[in-house]
Amino acid sequence: MQELRMTKYQQENKFIKDFLQPNRTFLDQIKKAVDIICKFLKENCVRHSNYKGAGGGGRWWSTAKGTALKSGSHADLVVFADPLKSYTSQENERCNIIKEIHKQLEACQQKDFEVKFEISKWKAPRVLSLTLKSKVLKLKRNVNFFPMLGELKSDSTPSPRIYADLIYLHKSSDALGGEFSTCFTELQRNFVCSRPTKLKDLIRLTAWKQTEAKGASAPKYALELLTIYAWEQGSGAQDFDTAEGFRTVLELVTNEQDLCVLWMVNYNFDDEIVRSFLLTQIQRTGRSTGDVGGGDRWCWHLLAEEATEWLLSLCFRDGSGCPIQSWKVPVRII
Template sequence: MDLYHTPAGALDKLVAHSLHPSREFTTAVRGALGLLDTALRERGALGSQKPSVIRIVKGGAYARGTALRGGCDAELVIFLSCFRSYGDQNTGRTETLGAIRVLLESWGRHPGPGLTFQLSEPKAPGVLQFRLMSADQENWMDVSLVPAFDVLGQPHSGVKPKPKPEVYSSLLSSGCRPGEHAVCFTELRKDFVNSRPIKLKNLILLVKHWYSQVQTQETMRTTGVPRATLPPSYALELLTIFAWEQGCREDKFRLAQGLRTVLALIQQNKDLCIFWTENYGFGDPVVGEFLRRQLERPRPVILDPADPTWDLGNGTTWRWDVLAKEAESCFNQRCFLQTSGVPEQPWEGPVSERTPGTLGLVLMC
């Protein structure tokens, strides 16, 4: 259903009936990935080094509860005993992935009832990627298999304390590229999003639905803007969480107002600098100095709450201007008009001047 033709009061129904992945597909995928998880654990000898699988963590939109109907992404991060450092991870992945690929191809012959399997070209080094698709081809999931160094370690008694500062100082001293080791922090990323209320996740789905409509519009095709130059959808997830934290913080709110707020922030993208201190902060001198440099990057800056090297805003790379132009032109659509015909207004907090805080920072010039 087209978002712009949906009345503001019907947005909850739109999310419930059209944006959540189908229950049948979700159940089938859960069973398939469970079998793959078991196969990976049982075949612990994945190469000449014979490493054991410490644990396997699910990530991506699928694990964060922000998967959109039609297509979404997922990660299976395989923490291996043979990786004792980021260096081990970099040098040992090729051999390990070769052994995993053999297992994956065998499993992929019969992934589960109602699913088809297809290996994909990896979008990044050190990753195996495949697609699971429903029999009717209306739903699909791109899954990344990633062997990784278990830098966080397994939590004791289910308790997940804040990472020690040396976790991040060692990351910074590894000489990594921005976000290169983001998968090592998948659990923190997943916990950060999953701790939010269901209504906020529904707003995230609505924002991603708007984003998917922008990606498919004729204006993008006629202007020649490649989809690959748009910001990653995870950046919009974080922006939505920030908007809710600064402007609402309630379990019940109007989706139209929440969406209006996020799009207003997208319009102001050149003024945005957002980060969270939930997992890292300025207490450690090395990490603190790095953060200060990160916050001086070209706007927008949106730092991943799990990995401070990963700037999802990346103002020098992504075409936020394309999203901002669409946001500016859509506020007279039905989805932003209340029953009385009055235009929906954004939450006050996120679109006014802010000062540094523990949840995040937004600078307005």
């Protein structure tokens, strides 16, 4: 792949188009694969199983958001399990749903696709990981199945009760941070997919940069949010300078310890329980969003070091060799 660091200024869009954007054939194959799997889940895991839990539908999320990378070989498919009506029921029944999907896929794989399952090290796995291969579609993908609450499969703003219940569970049990994050995947998709096409291309560029970073990593969705934040605060235009946007995101990454961003889109301070929890999170030192930012589980400091080096790249210098300016974006906004 062409080395972006040596790409001249204002050639970033061509780089994205040539190397990062998936083509129509790839997108059509993904759509067909999702249709096959979703049809299978509805007709087999619901109609012909002892456990009526693995139905409702699914999404291939990076493609649905419009941010998929051309070279991506990994995908998450979320299964809306209709009987799951609470976080507790998801925690208790998730393993049964995964076992049922596993069982039905094994019985059906000779018809439309071949699957190879990864053995989970957990007695009660939260996800079913497999490699999907289709001879008809000429497609091979690593797939993770996540059963989730059907109650949150909605385009409307969730009731504060949804968050209050999660906060209560977080405080009263040993549930890990981010354990129920897949319940909010629809909201994540809606938050990203409504954005301008060029912003999604900038998200692709940011995600690609992370995959190329040596030893450095951060949650993909956290970088998506950081890119959206940079655009909202620094530009907001449908058409913008990609290099300026990319430089802004990298500069924000170099300030990763001080970042504090909050959107009042799917929740607010009206509910006392939610308000108290949000204020507590905001006041914490370091990264407060454990499920999105990843806390110390991810090497943000290494990514920040990589970003500092990248800011010296040729793609951030104009025709006269002077550094281009980034957008003026505050590190903290609450």
